[in-house]
Amino acid sequence: MSSLDDIKQTFFLECEELLEALNDGLADIEAAIPDDTFDTETINAVFRTVHSIKGGAASFGLEPIVRFSHCFETVLDLMRSGKVRPDTTNVRVLHRAADHLADLVAASRSDTPLDAAAGDALLAQLNALAGHAPQVAAPVVPIPDVTSAGPDDGDLAFLPLAIPFDFDPAGAGEPIPRTFRIEMTCSRELFANGHDPVHLFRELAALGDLTVEADLSALPDFDALDPLVCLLSWRLELLSEASEEDLREIFEFVEGLAQVRIEASSGAQDATGSQDAVEAPHELPPPPVATFDADPAARPPAPETSEADAPSTRREAKAAPGRAPKSTVRVDLDLVDSLINIVGELVINQSVLSQSLSDANVAHRSEIGGSLDEYKNLALQIQECVMSLRAQSVKQLFQRMARIVRETSEIAGKSVAFETDGEDTEIDKTVIERLIEPLTHILRNAIDHGLEAPDRRRAAGKTPTGTVRLSAGHRSGRVVIEVSDDGSGINRPKVQAIAVKKGLIAPDLQLSDNEIDRLLFLPGFSTADSVTDLSGRGVGMDVVRSEIQKLGGRVGIFSHPGKGTTFSISLPLTLAVLDGMVVDVAGQTMVVPITSVVETIRPDLSDLHMIGATSQVIKVRDALVPIVDLGMIFSYRDEPVDRARMVILLVETEQSERWGLAVDRIIDQRQVVIKSLEGNYGHVDGVAAATILGDGKIALIIDPEETARMADSGSAVASLMSAAGG
Amino acid sequence: MTDALDMQGNATRELVSFAIGEQDFCMDIMLVREIRGWTNVTMLPHAPAHILGVINLRGAVVPIVDLAARLGLEPITPTERHVIIIAVLGDQTVGFLVSAVSDIIGISPSEIQSPPRATSENAADFIEGVIADERRMLRILNIASVLPRTRVVEEA
Known part of the structure; x- marks a missing residue:
């Protein structure tokens, strides 16, 4: 299965890093030999790298790596506890062992067998080293026979040393347009969740020739029709070179809201049996390729074989080891960060430019105005791409x-x-x-x-x-x-x-x-x-x-x-992305995390009640919910927000208490990148972090939980004061 | 902070001098990242009076300190003509609002005098030394003492 291949490639990528760390660590140990200043943390770190490689290899049933790294780490473990002294001879063996481990990893990656003799000699040396210790405890627990997994357990059944399949040449050639028959039945809630099948169909149409046929049979008479309830189902036919995964990716948006059945049939003459009608029950987790949206640029081209089933992918991996398995680039994080910041500046710069153009009375329709629009689109596209580099589900x-x-x-x-x-x-x-x-x-x-x-x-x-x-x-x-x-x-x-x-x-x-x-x-x-x-x-x-x-x-x-x-x-949250509601609080722009907002209310004056001089509650259906005036709690103003114009955000805390946050108005709803306030300033009560809006201004992200607590203690003070006054 | 002076030995120190109201101050040029004009800040709730708010400095959230207010002088009402000195100390980046930046001066350590003890305790804490010549007196600002206090590192 492609998910397995992805994970395995990740493991190999990690191995590269781990092996590098291993060699660095060994070099450190070697350097410390002359003056006998061993840092136990270094040995620990070396041990951990080998342990991590072993753990990962065990997950993939790469037995040669596991067996070797187990002996390797046994020696390191003894060294860690001081039972084996790291002297020049020993460390040389460890270095050789590290090299051999790298060979083993490389061999597993390219699926080429490795000469066992070299490994056996090293194993003997390692065992001899371990033998110096009073007790040797290196029982190699047998790797479970992963092939014995049930047939439905495709991931588990992966065995890297399997006999190569014959590669189906039909699958390796040019992409063959195929006809997909798609049936889509929507749940009644589809529209309520803001989806519109038209968008899906448009995306499908972009992949090839699409015919859509709506099934109106479930529709009631026009008088009884509720336009908010989706009662339609569709039959679609798509002639496309795209893979089934591409199709499923499109339907991912309506996951859980629609039953989607995709049948693929090959338009090619030499279609083999296995290419027929692959049903894609949508309840199954879609392949990770489809969810790995974080780096669209790095995504490998969709597999051009007509089958999206496990054996084909596996066969591919076996038969074409020369092909790059998945081309990703590991990029320095600081580079991505500065890229994000620069792009942020670019977007701001763009808005400054258009502002000054309009100030200079340059007609929007003029050539420069048009170019600027294009510039704006490009800047936003870059920003979107760059942001998606960081955040990933x-x-x-x-x-x-x-x-x-x-x-x-x-x-x-x-x-x-x-x-x-x-x-x-x-x-x-x-x-x-x-x-x-x-x-x-x-x-x-x-x-x-x-x-x-x-x-x-x-x-x-x-x-x-x-x-x-x-x-x-x-x-x-x-x-x-x-x-x-x-x-x-x-x-x-x-x-x-x-x-x-x-x-x-x-x-x-x-x-x-x-x-x-x-x-x-x-x-x-x-x-x-x-x-x-x-x-x-x-x-x-x-x-x-x-x-x-x-x-x-x-x-x-x-x-x-x-x-x-x-x-x-x-x-x-420092680097995480958050869905936020951008609100105006006494002229200051603030962001409330959408996850905590249950609903927004423009209150009817009759639902608002004062309790005492300062406390206010709102009646939401049958419950009375205390109102927190954000402008007041953050000392942006002394007077409560105008009751006739305020908007209440109903939030729920972890303890399931409900609070109404009163704001002046809701400006927008958008994804924001969270910036820490604490690095350069410190914690602010009621504020989780900050973010930078499109105009380059900083907006504070409210921590509703903490704000509610502040209001709670504030009202206690208020009631004490009113008690003292009365 | 006197050891900072000792460490410099005989090498010339380069300082950026700036004005806060009527008084002249300076800070080590190595601490200064950039100097920019005043931009509107985002207010921070419950902040001390000398914290004007935060600005976006190429993606980083940077607090702006009104140095005048911090030093107990008459707070500056910022206008476009005022200047923000962005300083970096360790991991912390902070902007200081000052009236104007004057020039960059090279000073040999022998010209630096310890702050006079006569001043009130409070003000002396912010000054790590003074440079006096015929024309004026420059106070060397102890940046560390005027930084906003960051969060105490949490330890599990």
């Missing part, structure tokens, strides 16, 4: 994690139901990339240590299948990613005992539950009784914490004995 990350869960559960012998939520949450691309490792660790721990074995679950009155849930969302101005399991929770006495045994804490230390939970994040802590391929080297959680901290985030653990554990990763 977490969907692909979640898909990758689903794979980790499947494989871990198989190895651990536990049955796991994996649930995800908030896949559309957009996070900075780099953040996504750097979340892979921590999330992998957390998920493996959740399955390996969190969930009980099926028989113990039954004994505890739970379903034998454990549930692991991965969710993402924006909350209180931060991105929160949570991994929760319904396992046994953290065994606190055991955790504390282990920490004492490992000398991490003093034996007589009194710790609160939360403090005990946090012991898991200490370097060198591991509750795993046995060393496995997947987890349990004690590198897990401390790496998780340091990685998340590097992203400016925090990790929290919430555990309930017998009920499960939740890991909560909270990341700052």
Whole structure:
């Protein structure tokens, strides 16, 4: 499946970085030999890189890499704990091992077999090194036979060493126009969600010759017709060279709102059996190629083979190793940042230009006016592209994690139901990339240590299948990613005992539950009784914490004995993109995150009531909702906003309390890039961050949660004051 | 902050001199990123009086400090003729509103005197030294002391 190939390519890209870090680390160790000043963190870092390669390779069933890196990291582990001294001879072996590991990775990537002799010799050397230590613990847990996965489990069944298929030459040639038959039945809510099938059809028509036939049979008489309810269905025929994925990408917009059935039939004479009628049930997650919108420029050309099914992609990968698998470029983040800023300036510059043109009374229709319009369009297009470089939905990350869960559960012998939520949450691309490792660790721990074995679950009155849930969302101005399991929770006495045994804490230390939970994040802590391929080297959680901290985030653990554990990763919004409602507050432009806005109300004066001198409430249906005057709470003005003209944004806090934020008017609704205020200034109460609007002005992004809290304490003061006055 | 002076040794220090109201100040040229005209700011709620607001400096959110107000002088009412000095100290970028930028001067460390102790405690905190010649007195601003305080780094 193409998703698998994508993920695998990502793994190889990461391997490149890891191998580079590995070599750097070894060089550092080597440099420290003469004066005997070893930084344990360096050895730790080297160990982690090998461990990460091993972990990733295990996920893809790349057994040669796993077997070799396991021996490799055993030596490094011994070195880390001081049982093997890093001297010149040893480090030379490690260097050679690193080179060999790179060869193994390259061999796996290009699917060419590697001479086993060199590896065996090195393995012997590594084992000899490990043998110097008092005890050698390097049980290689067998890689599960991934081919034994069910036939419906296409991702799992991928085996890189499979015998090459014969490549179908028909698929490799020029794209062949095919006829797609598409049936689309819309749910009644389609229009209510702001969709219009006409746009979809237009996009389809851009791909080839399209005929559309509407099915009006479900329509009632004209008198009974509700124009807001969609009762139509369509039959479409499209003759196009596009792939089925391209088509599905178009229909992605109406996912969940329409039943779409796509049938492809080849117009070519030499159509093979497998090319017939590939049904695309839309409920399935669409292939990640379609969701990977973040870098449209880097997207590979759509596969020109007529089948979008798994075997074809696999066959392609086997038969054409020479072709670039996916051409992406890793770009320095600072470069992207400065590009974003420069483009922002460009857009502002453009608006300044058009302003001065109109000031100079240059006719809009003139040549220069027309060129300026073009300039404006181009600038906006560049801005859109550049912005999309950074923000990306977490969907692909979640898909990758689903794979980790499947494989871990198989190895651990536990049955796991994996649930995800908030896949559309957009996070900075780099953040996504750097979340892979921590999330992998957390998920493996959740399955390996969190969930009980099926028989113990039954004994505890739970379903034998454990549930692991991965969710993402924006909350209180931060991105929160949570991994929760319904396992046994953290065994606190055991955790504390282990920490004492490992000398991490003093034996007589009194710790609160939360403090005990946090012991898991200490370097060198591991509750795993046995060393496995997947987890349990004690590198897990401390790496998780340091990685998340590097992203400016925090990790929290919430555990309930017998009920499960939740890991909560909270990341700052700094680089994230947010859907915001741009509002006018006493002449200042502010942004309210749309996710927290339940509805907007232009209140009827009869629904507004004063409580005391300053507090105001609004009646929303049957509930009374307190009103926060944003202009007042931010001290932009002393008088409340004009009641007759104000607009109320109804927001809901995490505690499900409702508040009405009173603003002067709503200006716009748009995606904004979040800029931190805290780097150069500091935190402002009630403000989550800032953003830069199209005119170059800064607007503050309101934190509705905090604003409501401020209003809460403010009204308490107000009521005290009025009590004192009365 | 006196050690900053010691570190300079005998090398000539280049300073940007500027006026705040009637008084002349200067700061190390290495701290100055750029000098730009006044632009309208976005007000920050609950900010101290000397924080005028924030501006967009090529994509970065930069707070603007009214140096006059910060030093306890008569606050400046900004107009187009006023000037913002963008200074970078460590990771922090800040803009200072001043009346005018005068010139760039080279000063040898021997010409720099310690701030006179006679001044009130408060004002002396902002000054790391003074340079006096026949015509005028230049106060060397201690930038670190007039920066807005950023968020204390959270530690888990």
